Every structure is written in C-alpha cells, then in structure tokens.
Amino acid sequence: MAAVVRRGERAPRVAFAGAAHSHAFSDARNLRALGAEIIGLWDVDDPSRAADFCAEFEVSAVADRDRLFTEADLIVSTVRTPRAAELALVVAESRTPAFFNKTVASTPAAYAEWTAAGSAPRFTSSVLRFAPKLVALAEQIAGGQLRTLDVRVQHSIAALLEPRSWQDELTGAGGTLVNFGVHAWEMVDVLLPGGRAEILDGSAAREGLPTASEAHGTVRARIGTVEVNVSVSGVDGTDVYAVRAVTDRGVRVVELAPGAAELGYHGAADAMLELARGGTPAVSAARTAAVYANVFAAAQTARRSLC
Template sequence: MFRVAFAGVAHSHPFADAANLAAIGGTPTAVWDADDPARRDDFAARFETPVAADLDALLADAPDLVVATPRTPRAAAVASACAAAGIPVFLNKTVAASSDAVAAFDRLDAAGARFSTASVLRFAPAVSAFAERVDPARMLAVEVSAQHDIAGFLAPERAWQDDPEGAGGTILNVGLHAFELLDAVIPGARPTIAVGRSARGELPTRSETVAIALGSVHGVPLTVAVSGVPGPDRYAIRVLAPDGAHELVLGDGDDLGYTGLARRLADVARGGDAPVPWRRSRESYRAALSFAALTREDAR
C-alpha cells in the first residue's frame, strides 16, 4: 500500500492515473487544483478524495507520491514545492512551454529533486517491444508522428492548452508525444530540427492545426508530423533500415501505457527511481520548443 496525492487535474490523465494506482494499492490522500474547481470536485467525488485547501495543505499530509497535473505555467512551482517537502512527484505533460521553464526544471534536477515527467506512450508494451527490434546504428531515416484531435483544446475550459504562450499549443501538447516516442525507441535521441511548416485551416486555433518538421537524429534524416485534425488518436514511428521499413502504430483501443506508468509510479512511491530521468525528458522539450519557434517564425 502507498499514499498518493494529486496536485492539479488540468486534463484527463490524472483520472486514469488515480484509477490505475488504486488498482495496485494506491490510496488517494487529497486533491488540489487552483484553476479548475469543477474538474477538481468531479475528481474528489469520483475517487472519494478530500479537497486540500492549498498546495501546502496537500503536501503537509506527507504522501508517498504526488501526481501533478496543473496547468503548464504552474508546473515548475508545483515541482519545486514537492522538492522542498521532500516528496517525489511525477508531472503529466505538458510542463514547459518556454526555455525559462525548462531552465527551472534544470535547476531542480541539479539540486537533486525527485521529479520526473513523460508521455504515457513511453510505458506502452508495444513501444518497448519495438525498441528491442530497432538498431539505431543501422538507421537510414526516421519518421515519427502524433495525431490528437485538438477540439478539446478549443473548448473554453481547455483553451489554455491552445495558447502558445501558456501551454504551448498543438506543437507542444501533441508534438511531445512524438518526441517522447522517438526517445523511447532511440534512447538519448537528441533530435535537432532544421525547418518547420504549419497550417491552421478552418479550426479557430491560436497555435496550429498541423505542423511538419525536418531535422536529424543520430546523424540520419528525421521527419516529424504533428496534427490535431478531427479523428482518432494515432501515434507512429517508422524506421527505415537496409533490411526494410520497421513501423509501429498505436491508436484508440491499444495499450497506450497508462497501466505501465502506474506500475512505475508505484515503484517511485515505495522508494524507487524516477521512471524517466529529466535529462531525457528535457530533450523532448528542447526539440519541441525548437520546432515551435522555427515553425511559428516562418508563419509570421
């Protein structure tokens, strides 16, 4: 058994986390959210969890783990508060939409804070199996893509995600899945982006509906496609090698990694290591932020 608190319920992921953690021995201690009282109260009722008056009150109860899903601009401060309290924290994406926010997490990492963040896709069984079949030394080119309908981001209660200055818009909120998938298959990928293009179409987005980037990874050509058009989720990576094309596609109905993430978080609550080191997660943010900057500069 272990005790877990929830700092922020900005989108659907903590609801899945709470159910999956409860199934393997996790007991929710409290929930707090500074921006979305209706979602917070829904979470509290669904999981019979007390509502904390503030973040300090949530941490004062000394849970074994905090699962944090605040709105992006609050993420670094939440992680810092958890670090000061000596409580490990996992932050659901997206946690940074600027280089300053990444730098804040760099400082926490340098100070030895116990925090981590990752796309849930890293924990999908099919991703691990695919990674075992791919030899980065023999790659000729890599294509990675992430499709997630952004209709939810355009609703009033979720519009903060569509804000390039707030949560980073489509390239950050959807594109991070692509870069995290790339790093999960090719550990330490450190992709670089050379050029990006985007389009909005008829959707009333403040960021972009689709975006394509060209760059490189491990010295070979890389293509990244991010889209938020209507339709089912689809996450894919295709590695071209001398023996042919190797492709993984995940979508609705597949195991996207939620249960695998819960198992890793249970380990953290019991004293284990972070599921993903910040030095790897930060490369996904670095690449996504570069993608966004190049693409949006070109679109002006």
C-alpha cells in the same frame, strides 16, 4: 499492470496536484487499480473538474497543499502548465517523489525554471514512452542501424478551443506543436535515446481553425546520421500515434491502438509507483531535457511559416 502492494506492505499514499485535464482521472484509476490509496487533491484552477475528481475517488479537496504533500508517498501533478515550475519547487521542499504529467513548460525559459526547482526525485513523461509496442520496437532495432524515422501524432484540439483553451495558448501549454509535440518527441527518444535533433526545416498551418497556435505542423530533422520526420496535428478525427522505422534489417511500422494498456498508461502507473517505493525515476533528467529541447526547436522552426 502488476499488483504493487505486497503482503504486509502499506498501500502507497498518492496525492494529486491539479485536475487540469483527463490524466488526473486516468492516473488515479490506474494507480488505485494497482493498490494505491488516493488521499486527496489540491487544485486552484479547475473547480468543476476538481469536484468531479473528488466525487469519483471519494477524497476531499485539500487547501493545505504542504500538509497534503508531506503525508503522501507520491505526488502526481496535473496542474496547468504555467504552474508546473512553482509546483516543482513546493514538491522539492516536501521531499516527496513526484510524477509531472506533460506538459511542464511551454518555453525554454519555463523549462529551465522547472528543472532548477530543487532535487527531490521526480520525472515527467508522455505516457506513450511506456507503450508496449513502442518499447518492443526499440528492442527490435537495438544493435542495428536506424536509417530513417517517421513519427506521426494526431490528437484533435477541438476540446482545447473551448473550454480548455489554456492548452492551445502559446503561454499556456504551448499550443499543438508543444503540447502534443511532446508525445512525438518522447516517441523519438524511446528509439534514439537522448538524441538532440538538428531541425532542418518545417512548416505549420492553421487550416481555418480558431486556434491560437496551429492545426498541424511538420519538421524534417537529423539526429546523428538518422533522418527524422515528425508530423503533429490537431485536426478533427481519430487519434493517431504511429512510427515508421527504416533500418538495415527492414522497415518496421507501429501504430498504437486505442486503450490504456496500448497507449502506455499502465506502464506509466507502474513507473510512478516504483518511484513512490524509492525507485529511480523512470526517465532521466538528461533525456527529458533532450525531449523538450527538440520540442521547442521543432515548434520554433515550423511556426516561421505562420509569420
């Protein structure tokens, strides 16, 4: 991360909306390390996590959402997914730039609501989009011919079964193939920008876990002439975020190591503060639309095997 506050420049003021999961805490730490001022939190769903957030960052929980938003240079949203569209409308009315942590919708209809909520500058993304090794891989294969792309995302859903079960629910954050599928398809988009996938086949299984969604799923797809294979799992074990790209110049394999910098948290914080300073959203609406279209299509296809 590079220091964002220049000599004579006022520290960007950042308001947080929601403390539904860990990204509120990680984003606040990274933004504060860049010199931003965390000015408050609005939250109505997770009082215990909100109290922890306020204690760590020495801010108050604010009931007047509209006032908090208009006083900020940037809003960071970490609300529960079903609140994202409503919040996007409020953010648009405040005209304050905003970053929405994933996942902003669990269905195509909900995503349409989120995108239709005004025109204030905002974007959403998985932090993995900013992972340095993934960005470097995109640069390495640029200008060549990508033949096959294999993407693997593994993140245990144990913590989502209790107490954060809303993330495992299809009407909450969409379950494993949507909530963590966003990570996988964001990684695909870094290497195949804006690519809309034709989902050829897929499968999913619960593996005996007490999940409302699935323990894992895989799909085989095609984007243009590129064969794309995506595996998303939530079984117990170490997190894995990996890519294998077969190109006309050879095979490239990238596995992201644990750590905020490696996983893209620092790059995401830089992108947020660039937006706060009047910059262009780091991810275009068209590319986000492609990511979510792929997420929903892949989940729908893989889940047919559960019926």
